[in-house]
Every structure is written in C-alpha cells, then in structure tokens.
Amino acid sequence: MQALPKRVEVVEMGPRDGFQMEHRWIPTEVKIEVVNALARTGLPIIQVTSFVHPKAVPQLRDAEQVMAGIERLPGVIYEALVPNMRGAERAIAARADKVNLMLSVTDSHSLANANRTTDQALRELEPVVRLCQDRGVPATGGMATALGCPFEGFPPAERLIWVVERYVGLGLGEIGVADTAGMANPVLVHDRLSRLRDRFPDVHFSLHLHDTRRMATANVLAALQVGIDRFDGAVGGLGGCPYAPGATGNITTEDMVHMLHEMGIETGVDLDALIAIARRLPEIVGHPVESCLVRAGKSRDVIGRRKQGQDKVGAA
C-alpha cells in the first residue's frame, strides 16, 4: 500500500455538529462535562460550539456559558464555529482558540442554507478573517458540499480550486473539505484532494465526512493515500437527525480512531476513554448512537475472550 501518514489529527465535532442536531435540550453542565471528557482523551482539537443566532440553533444558545465553563487543558485547541462577524466577535470574546468559518461551495446550497451565493459568502467573510487576524485568533475555512451537493451533485474540481484560491487570498492556510451530505466515494475523494494538494501545497487540508451511505471509512483510506492527516469525526456518530430518516451523522470518531490505530497510524487518543464517552451518549441525547466500537469492542479486545462453541457450524 502507498505510504500513509504516520500520525493523524482527529478533530472532534460532536459537541457542535452533533449536539446542534439534537432536539432534546442538553443541559449546559452536561455539554461542559462532555467537552472536558473529550479533551482528556487526548483529542487535539475540539469544536466546542457554534456562535450562531440562538433562534437558528436553539440547542447551542448557551455557547458563551459552555466556553466559559470548560477546563482548558494545555495542548488542546478549543475551536468554535462562526457564521459571521457577530459570531466571530462573540467567539473571540469567549476565548475560542480557533474559529471555523463556513460556506457552501455550491450556490444553490449556499442560498438555501445561508441565503447568499458562495461569492457573497466569501466577500462577507473578508472582514471576519481580518478581525481574527487582528485579534491573533487562527481561522480555518470550511467548504460544505465540496464533495457532493444535494442540489447540484458533485462540484467540479475547478469550483473547489476557485473557493480555495479565495480563502488563501484572505490569508487562510487551513481548509476543511466537507462531504456534507455523505455522497462522496473514494475515487472522487482521491481525485479532488490530490488536485487540491498539488495546486496548494502550502495549505493544510482536512476532511469532514458523513457516513450516510457507508463510504466514510473508505473515503478516509483514499484521503490518507493522498496524504491528508486531519479528519473531523463525532463521538457516537452524532449529527444525524433522529427525526429525519435518511439523515446520518458524522463519521464516528471512535470507529475511525480504531481503524487508524489498527492501521498503525497514531492519533494520540485514548480509545478506551473515548468509547466510555460514546457509551454514555444515549442517556445524554435520548436515543441510540451509531458506534461499532461500543457494540463490538476493539478488534484486539475480543481476541481470546470469545467463548468456545458459540459459532455455528459453517459460519464464515
């Protein structure tokens, strides 16, 4: 197999991209406890919350209180999603270590989601990036629908290059490529990411996957083969909407970390501690979560533990 990165950074999105989809209110102190537990597993970056308007995402209306209440472990980056100038001001005031800006690569999704075209969104991000730069807060640029848009299909590589060029022009050096709707396949991921890497060798790209159609771990492998070394995930595969069949969450962090470890790739994450958090999630969110590791345990944990004789004749 082609050379793979020896180490990968896993960005935990559960408290933001996961919790924002939950209809049942998660008390602020529970959110704080989950973020603290996640930080103690060794995850290097945690997206803690989103500074959106409280009416847009009521679940995250306690963004300031969560940011104020969490421990700040040295070495852990506590990141926040920021949709606009007002959000950036709030995130910086709340001492976010990093802000994650976001736009949709396709106009139709951008219009449906944020009532502006991609070009308008990029222009409106200009003063936001300047503010972050003035205040010394690093920013990453997100590219929703980059690997599949439910309205337009698969954006051509030129469209992604155009957005990255604009982001780079604003001074951003870290860019997240997202398969927002879980539509991407490994050939597409390999193609788009290798083109972006070749065109922008100085940009640090990360990959944001949803496992809607069971291609997410295959897409991780394809991206690793391009040299991508930063991946978003959500503990328990949070992020699907329990009331919307068809919607599916982020790639499950513990399942991804397990695969990376089994492949000999370091993450610095204490997988057992992460699984312990995933195990508590159903009680917190009020519905089952999508976690193979909770259900089956690590590959290496089952060895020797299985009871004799429980397999059926001919089972393969």
Added chain:
Amino acid sequence: MQALPKRVEVVEMGPRDGFQMEHRWIPTEVKIEVVNALARTGLPIIQVTSFVHPKAVPQLRDAEQVMAGIERLPGVIYEALVPNMRGAERAIAARADKVNLMLSVTDSHSLANANRTTDQALRELEPVVRLCQDRGVPATGGMATALGCPFEGFPPAERLIWVVERYVGLGLGEIGVADTAGMANPVLVHDRLSRLRDRFPDVHFSLHLHDTRRMATANVLAALQVGIDRFDGAVGGLGGCPYAPGATGNITTEDMVHMLHEMGIETGVDLDALIAIARRLPEIVGHPVESCLVRAGKSRDVIGRRKQGQDKVGAA
C-alpha cells in the same frame, strides 16, 4: 489512485450466511421468493443455502426444498455451502451449480466451530473435493478467520499460504478469504491479499467481509487496489445475530454495490431492484436491517430532490 478492476463480481450470501442466523422461521416459499428476486437483480452468484445437519442450523433444514423450488435463471450460479461429504452428496443431488467448502484457518476456531484442527479439516475435504470433481461440480475453498480470529488474533501470512497450498493441492482454483469476525483493517487486507496474489497468480481469490467495526468498505477499497474482483455481501447486511449485541452481519450488498458503481466499477447488478428487496427484509426477518441505501437512497438520487431550507445554519 491505483488502477482498480473495471468490473467486480458480487456474491450474494444473504439466503445462507444471513438467514442461518435468524431465529424466527422463514417459510420455504419466502426463501425461494427472495432467492428468485435476488437472481433477477443481475447478481451473478447466489449462495442459496447450506447442506449442514438440520440440527446444527434448523433454519436451513429446508435446503433441498429451496434448491428444488427456485427458478434457474441462465447465467446465474446457484451455490451451496457444504461442510462435509454428506453435505456435498446432498448439494449435488439438489443440483447446486457450485459448492463452497469451508474451514477455519486457525486451529482454535476450527476446534471450537467444527471440532477438528485445520489440518484435519483439510484432510477430510480431500474426498469431498474428489466427489465434486467426479461429478463435474465446481468447488470453492473458504478460509474462515483468515483475516482475524477471535481466539488467536491475526494469522500470519505463512499460515494463509499453507492453507492455500493445500487447497491448490486438492485441485481448487477459487478461494475465499474471510474476515469472519470483522477484525481486519485495510493495511492487513492489502498485505495478506497482495502476498497471496503474488504467490498464487493463478488462483481466483474473493473477499468475505463482516462490517463489525466499520472497516468493511475501507477493506473493499484496499482489496480492489490489490486487484481483487470478487466480493461476498448480504442484502440488508444480514448475518448478525439480532440477539447477540456485538455480532454484526456481512457487508451490506446494496451499500457495497452502490460504492462500486459510484467509483465507476461495473457489477451488472440492478441496484434499485436490490434496494427494493432490502426494503422488504424487516418484514421477513422480523427486525430492522443494516442498509444505508434503504435509509438514504443513492447519492445520485438525492440530487435536486432535497427541499430548500431544511438545512440548519452552519451545518456542514
């Protein structure tokens, strides 16, 4: 990305590896109907049943009746699992187009599962293979636990080579490598399959995966990169035991076929027809099944269909 096979053969295991795990009796005529529907999707090989002792797998005690009742579409191979001489005689009498022999690569699993070592199992298969050869019925050799054994861990490549040499010595040219317990990762799959392919260039290897730890589609990608062009799957991800949390089924055929098609790899399978069968399964087996495609639809189906405004601000 490395060159991938242009066409892949998908072997449907649902009626055997899936149904054998179901506790609730599935009426013979329903089994026949499912096999017939699967054959009409264009699946080239269907493992219809297993000729084991009725007491070992009561669900498949109607093996003869199912084989006698199914349509025989031209071009479709109706295969049966056969554990021993008696099973081979029954399968041949029932006009199986092909028989699938099986053993465990690790002694401890072989002893637990079949009460004999791997070497003993190989010796006992010798007259079985001879019978098939005499009767002109092609046989494939299965290698359970080849990519992970719950007792012994990951068998070394030398052990796999030893088993394949013995199978080849018996005259078999088609061999199925199985990740019986869903423990394998893409690096292991790539390593073991590339060694086997290099050592046995004339053997046609197939891959049998269980998605226990969400590595199955990544393992498909790793195997495609080695040139593997035949994969087992089960419609609806059947094969997990609904009463044993932790047990998980075969890789879901429709999810795998969807990924292959999205990657530009042909299978000859009518995916919509396959999804329609998966959609009926919960009623047949009496519990939900594991099918992303049933839940979310094909990537290309959602394009343009999504209602405007249903995304949340900042969702990525």
